[in-house]
Amino acid sequence: MQPSRNTADTFDAVVLGGGVIGLSVAWRLRQRGLSVAVVDPDPGHGTSWVAAGMLAPVSEVAYGEERLLGLNIDSARLWPSFAAELEELSGEPSGLWECGTLVVASDPGDRAELEALMAFQNELGLGSQWLSSRESRNAEPLLAPGIRGAILVDQDHQVDNRVLIAALLAVVRRSGVVLYGCAASEIEISEERALGVLLAPGPGCPKKALPAGTIVVSAGAWSSQLKGVPERFLPHIRPVKGQLLRLLGNPEQAPVLGRTVRAQVNGRHIYIVPRLTGEVVVGATSEEMGFDTSIRAGAVRTLLDDASRVVPAVDDLKLVESLAGLRPGTPDNRPLIGPSGLDGLVLATGHGRNGILLAPLTAQLVAGWICDSSEPPKDTSPSRFFATRHEARLEPR
């Protein structure tokens, strides 16, 4: 797919970042008839590769984040048709597994907190259901005997992130999106308008300019590091480190779990995401450590301790990968989707823990803005920070 001619290629849209967000945006823009390029040194192998792939608006809801919940639910509703269309057009599985989620209380304190959470969920009309300890263990026989009950969330599902990435790469290639496996060195600006992207020269990457009608920034945790863009237009994004583990059960045997299990253990959140392949993802820490992606013994210890406390059979699984990814965090935990304030530069970033969940909605909103000038909803618009973006640091609202 790498164009061989060493001259300027011009595109209606150049997407910076080939993760699940960038690939989804590129796909939707191309479907609207635009010529599209994606620039990423290693498409699909950033934060999207590390993600657990939960589609969990209800079980992830947090007090004070009702507006994020609205976006998450909107995107969760888009997921089945997004996945079906992706499978049809890519010829590949999407990775979607509508398995439901169980949020488990491991001790009386966690139980009290979960009961309050369920009351909040029901107040919001989310219809989750309390299961006793026995009912929980009937649903998931490998749960630890000592668990104190659980919230059953039938509508929270998951997607195998790596299967999804393969399907998205296939569909963008098939549809004629051009993938540049290169880093972007700079965004070219003239008279307060973004004009194009300069590729960083390197192995297989000529020094090249890509003039673009619109540039979409979907560079995740790296989205505030765009060279050439005046500081006042840069989004306020910080990396939030997440460490997680990939385990493997015996593929000959039944999966350890039939649905995602989330839990609180001594106040810490843990999730255990089974795959039909026998893989089990255990995550995740949430750490403010800059761009550090090292794997720390204490994080691995805590993840394994907490997971085995909820599902003791985790001990028997093979540990195949220890990983760290960087979530793109924003001051109010909501994404930045829409015009950046600089003409020609559009943001599709800041999705925090919810990038995979929010991909269908994000792609739809970005295409709506670029192709139809439809304003994205206020809750996602980067303009909510325009008044404050000269300040060095923003506190969450």
Next chain:
Amino acid sequence: MQPSRNTADTFDAVVLGGGVIGLSVAWRLRQRGLSVAVVDPDPGHGTSWVAAGMLAPVSEVAYGEERLLGLNIDSARLWPSFAAELEELSGEPSGLWECGTLVVASDPGDRAELEALMAFQNELGLGSQWLSSRESRNAEPLLAPGIRGAILVDQDHQVDNRVLIAALLAVVRRSGVVLYGCAASEIEISEERALGVLLAPGPGCPKKALPAGTIVVSAGAWSSQLKGVPERFLPHIRPVKGQLLRLLGNPEQAPVLGRTVRAQVNGRHIYIVPRLTGEVVVGATSEEMGFDTSIRAGAVRTLLDDASRVVPAVDDLKLVESLAGLRPGTPDNRPLIGPSGLDGLVLATGHGRNGILLAPLTAQLVAGWICDSSEPPKDTSPSRFFATRHEARLEPR
């Protein structure tokens, strides 16, 4: 070093297995003027690569294993001169670090057990010394505040196993030992005498016979799987799986520990071996799992839990490798060094947890037998099993 001629090469001795034992034996035989070959598909990358490298006869002593202790102490005494000679002749560091060992009690039960162990050590004349909790923490400030004291074993040291392997590979190459990076497919036998080794053909390995005056088996856990050898001459070796972790501290900072720390935590043994490079090895499980070398979540969890219980700062280290190796176990936990009962076939295997410690003594005994017909000590001689070796299974004495 790979000979290019595709004909039979003849050697005075062919050593099967290029781990620390095999390389040490090859070096000593070559020093005695023999022509020597080592056959190993990946020299130095078997169990020796995984080992922690403790030289710990005193802190590892177990009730009922006094004869093993004698061998271990004899070999520990050889280590300083072995290392010095290796450094001189290889031009490489040996990895020896005479750092001492602290055996820590993490709770009152462990303390009682360690006090009994120290009494046993002193009965054997091993001269270990009890430190109070405060004295222990003065010696090693990062020990957990709750530890209940420790045995200080000044004479138990360590060697960086991977540095050692590099030095041994250098010295055997320099001295003219021929390394075949190939598997052995069979041992050729005629009239109850071993005649040579057939190499298994493969990439870079021609099908080739290596006629040999003597064949030395130093194939570790795989030593009982020699094709062509009548079953009654095969050693009774079983694999004992050990899982361990390699962590990394900040090389800019002082090492986490100044000496090896061993401990009992809830009756389980754990060791934490610091290196001057910032590496920290944490081990090890001891499991009868056949030839399985998978990394299990429960083993990693327990190692990290126990290590952080003794040295909480372990949590901050990077987890860089999770490994499993197969120790060659014998029915009585002592090695098999000397004539196998089949003419021309000599054993240097079955070293269990003590392969690196016992390498200098093993090499000396094997060279003494082959070059001078010196009988190895009765405690190591394979002949101790000759009477029983037709039995399917041997119980430890």
